[in-house]
Amino acid sequence: MNARGAYLTPGTRVARVGLYVFGALVCAFLLLPILAVVPLSFNAGAFLSYPLSGVSLRWYEDLFGSSGWSTAFCNSLVVAAATTALATPLGTLAALGLARLSSKLKPLMIALLLAPMFVPVIIVAVAVYYLFAPLGLAHSFLGLVLGHTILATPFVVIVVHATLRGFDVSLLRAASSLGAPPLTVLRRILLPLIAPGVFAAAVFAFTTSFDEIVLALLLAGAGQKTLPLQMFDGVHDQISPAITAAATLLFLLSVLLLWMVELMRRRRARLFGGTVEES
């Protein structure tokens, strides 16, 4: 894309340097604030400023030692795992269906399946709470999982659907015409090909639930405090280095999950011979 490289004038060169500097600053604005918190979590003192008064793990000890944080971690894990288990098959099936749907119904279905992404979360949260509270589902794990599943399925649909776009249907027909029964086609051809996409979708679902707070604020009761809720309470109480420790852990988890999705994307690209476009 360096089309204009050959035509560089001094003016353009200045403009380009300016652009790079500006771009670098924006990149810094995006990432540095998150990174800046990480060292603070290792601060030996109780202040949230540099220079650090010493390096220590005391805030992590605080975190792991407190029953509130470990319960919250467990709750988040349980809810996110259950959400993933529910949203991934639902979304994958729907994406498979969408790919085969070629009628006027398709835009309508897409609108329905993706709607939870576009409706403001607070409205989803209040509406679900309104329905669930009289049913005894507010302040229950089931309620929270169902709520998170609503938010997670659009991501699953999108990711799996994107996988299928690079997918050559003639492979399935070839297998069928060679006499393979439908189940075999599914098991031997379809699943291995879309597996990376499904896994990436599962990670999306997991992190959607794991990071979610607005729904949790309404739907989680005292018995279902999730990690984000615990953090929310924490920043309301005292912006202590323990908060930065929790933030650091959550941040690392996000990076790990992102890395996994990236891995799956590359694998997918390789499987489909690079037909899946970058990002």
Added chain:
Amino acid sequence: MKKTAMISVCAMACFVATGLGGCTDSVRQRDLTIVGWGGSSQRAHRDAYWTSFVVDTGITLQEDVWHGGIGVLRTKIQAGAADWDIVQVETEELILGCEEGLFEPINWQMLGGREAFIEPSVHDCGVGAMVWSQLFGYDADRMPEGPRNWAQFWDVQRFPGRRGLRRTPKYTLEFALMADGVEPADVYSVLRTPQGVDRAFRKLDELKPYTVWWSSISQVPDLLASGQVAVSMTSPGRLLVANREEGRNFRVVWDGNIYAVDYWVILKGSPRKAQAMQLIAHMKQPQNEVRLPQFIPTGLSNREAIAMLDPALKRDTPSNPENLRHAVELDAQFWVENSDALTRRFNAWAAR
């Protein structure tokens, strides 16, 4: 590449599986849930009462934190989603909630009868949790000589810096009137007139540009320590505990303080009513109740406990007559009658 992918899938699955394995007991019926005001007050209650209760009875206890507001309690009961059993409420919440049927009646028999307690802490729906004051404080390390009364609290020329105020009309309006020259004793008679309310809001208008509104009182030590606010409304206990535990140099000013009682109530329809009552009884046994002031300065409600209390621990509580000069008791009746209307007006005012 395939190998890395497989390994990452397995690692992920293992991580979730082991996590879930270790978490199996977290998904179960809700435990007895007690709700306090967070921060050092919550810690003090835990150390003074709750840990020993769990050890003595084997009942598992779960904690939550709230920041007040009768609406929150109404919401829980009316939406049919009550997830709390025992809550520490303020006086007008006790009275309103009791009238509206939000609370279970207290079994005074289990507590040794009403006579065992000082009069203000006895109510059909609640029992006094602590006697405390709302006043203001500052960090003497940052400001060696701080304001001495509410009028000076309002004086941003002489004492520059932002002010921390609780995001409720209660206390805020009273203090505004005191800052405007109303004697503590007359605050509520002025506030009972529409002109008095307007006057209080006008006075608040002056300070609004300099105000940081907090909703959780646990934020106060942090707001002061970080210099985010120079002076803040607070309860003395929060700051004095920070002095003791974190080596701060906070100072509290008793002039024009408002003292009040907080109560324990049991939410209507609690499935753990009996256990809740058991916990309240545990907290109110004299030899238990007397422990709380060791952790946070506060007044007590059980007569026997008050008699047992080391006088030195009374210094920073409303039990010290020194602290009641130029002070006023919270007029719960005023807030019972006006909290709805004034809260609505206050919220609209604050949001503008």
Added chain:
Amino acid sequence: MPALEASLSTGLHQPSDAGSLRRALRRGERGRKRMALALIVPLALFLLVSFLVPIALLLARGFTEREVPQIWPATAAALRAWDGTGLPDKAVASLFVEDLVASRRSGQLSTAASRLNYAVPGARTLVIRTAVALPLPPGSEPLAGLIQLDPRWGERETWAAMRQAAHGYTGFYLLAALDLRTDADGQVQPVPQEQAVFIDVFARTFWISAVVAALCALFGYPLAYMLANLPERVAHVLLVFVLVPFWTSVLVRTAAWMVLLQDRGLINDLLRDLGLIAEPLQLIYNRTGVYIAMTHVLLPYFVLPLYAVMKCVPAATQRAALSLGATPLQTFWRVYFPQTAPGAAAGALIVFILALGYYITPALVGGPEDQMISYFIAFYTNQSLNWGMAAALSLVLLAATLLLLLVHGRLSGRRELTMR
């Protein structure tokens, strides 16, 4: 069968020209469609039941009355029959006394009392105190008896408010969402100045969203441009700077800003050490903090789609412009920018739409005068239970969101389902 032809040709099947195959194909197509729908149905049903239905039910609360008609049915019927002039007759009062007693017994009194309180401040206490004081002394006339208990029962406003709440449908909440109310005579009037808040809140919500969208465009366009014009390998490394924040929990990012923006936080320390300021700037618990944190949270939503758009701009057009003698600036402005402007507009609109519904970030880094509409929806759900207000405000927010989504759909044209 042009429709079928069209759908066939857009499908995954290759179109067939053989007319004799048409019947068989159509059957196959129907089967395929059925299969496709069968795959979608589980999720569609789930979303219908747990997402669409609750939203519809909630929104319906914005213009229906439940409390008074359900909890005091006899009174409600009698009030609907009352013409609204003077005071209702004693028959109404006597039904009301009975309903009060019954609702107190069933535990629903405070719900109905709350409803009246929305219209008449202080009515909650009035109703509850009255119910507690019942029954009236034997032989007393019910209306007079009520007035004896509290003179407010002798005021027309009290009964008029109750009559308003007794109808099945109501404009009460939607009017209230626009800082309006109807008085005892049914005239629409602005609410008292000191209670008016929502017009301000809506204006502020739109303003903050617009500023954040503009900031995102300002920061995001050059970044996306740079990324799209760098060699692939460099761009991929730099994309991490956008993707990592995108993946990090909003709460973590907001908490990070809370740490950084404090008076003694990193930013103020840095500015002080550089000698730029003497006194710390107030960066948090005000509008500045909201702008900074929200721009940070939403910037990736602008950059990522725009980057994808820019990657698709053919380099040949610019090369052509340059070879025809245009200056680089002209080339950018006349050739490149017009090709990417719709993408940028679509991205800014998405940021705007997402910002409209934002809750957590402004709630944590803003002051009371920076709260947006979502804060009030949450407030009426968990701080002060008022389904009607929560629903009416949701209705306005949802309507604005859907409208803008339609505009967005137009802007970005028919685009495939894409992510990132």
